[in-house]
């Protein structure tokens with residue numbers, strides 16, 4: 001594969017964009033290569049600026065559950081844009097999207113739309129603090145909830161990828177209000193929630209930002225119980241899992257329901273959206289119904305709500321069955337391709353991670369103990385064979401409804417060759 005134009009663009013980008021990218025993981029530094037500039041997508045496939053084609057398992061990091069350029073989503077955006085791109089006034093799309101979210105998510109009676117998951121996390125914490133009159137929040141090591149100052153403590157995704165325990169520029173006073181405990185450690189949750197007066201317990205119910213690391217049996221139930229006992233608000237971040245692992249997200253799958261739910265990605269159908277939802281009692285603390293301030297020039301943008309509604313409209317029971325089948329076949333194919341090479345493959349419908357570990361992976365320490373060099377070499381080999389996968393083990397693959405049999409086969413073949421080259 002030639003990457004002449006990508007290389008040229010990257011050189012220019014390095015002069016104009018810090019690190020040459022608009023978001024860190026895209027730079028591919030964790031797998032020791034330069035980023036690839038993309039030109040277009042179609043279904044489960046991407047084409048770069050040099051004309052190389054790839055099976056795309058990133059799918060924009062989650063929003064594109066229907067794949068690239070789904071005709072219904074493109075038509076909805078085109079129809080909406082014909083009426084104008086933004087009004088800064090209420091629109092029908094916001095009401096319809098909120099109704100659709102509330103119909104799917106048990107915890108949600110009302111919704112505030114934002115332009116990103118980061119803003120939705122920020123808003124949820126502000127509401128939890130206002131409602132409880134407390135400041136401290138508990139989060140888990142390896143969980144990522146966007147680049148909110150106070151939550152950049154042992155965060156996953158780009159921070160784990162680049163081994164940044166936190167970020168310079170974050171006031172110590174802000175992370176001091178964040179208590180971090182290991183994922184899947186019940187004793188640590190009980191101790192922290194009894195020792196500190198917590199405003200919120202914040203969790204990805206299906207963490208996917210240190211790679212995919214589901215909760216052990218009973219762990220989410222424990223979070224619910226500790227929140228109830230201590231009066232903390234349980235905030236479940238479903239930015240990745242929402243509308244992906246089931247119609248009603250992780251909460252439907254696990255039966256553990258939050259007080260507030262943070263959403264993003266799929267609800268915007270590939271355009272910038274986030275959302276926070278919950279019970280009326282908490283949601284009506286937000287201005288102008290209440291006095292907790294939150295706002296956004298482009299919040300509830302009509303193009304984004306149209307794309308989100310069109311995407312959710314595709315997600316019926318049959319779609320979830322197909323997504324589960326595609327993911328299972330990918331997981332089975334990768335296990336077969338590994339042929340004894342020591343990897344631990346974790347998957348749930350619509351999500352998958354290949355951990356370079358002999359053992360099950362249950363928390364951030366386990367993820368960091370993996371053979372990241374082997375993961376990097378394997379990933380570079382897959383890219384060379386036309387498979388675009390998350391360029392870090394601290395992320396999840398995003399199977400979509402658009403991935404085909406042929407794309408699955410190509411991926412498994414490429415994986416087999418990559419494992420074979422590692423064995424050599």
Ligand SMILES: Cc1ncc(COP(=O)(O)O)c(C=O)c1O
Pocket residue numbers: 061115116117118119121144145146147157204209237238239240264265273274
């Ligand atoms: C679980 C989770 N929460 C929040 C965010 C932040 O969302 P955004 O990137 O839209 O700000 C992300 C982003 O990947 C995420 O995975």
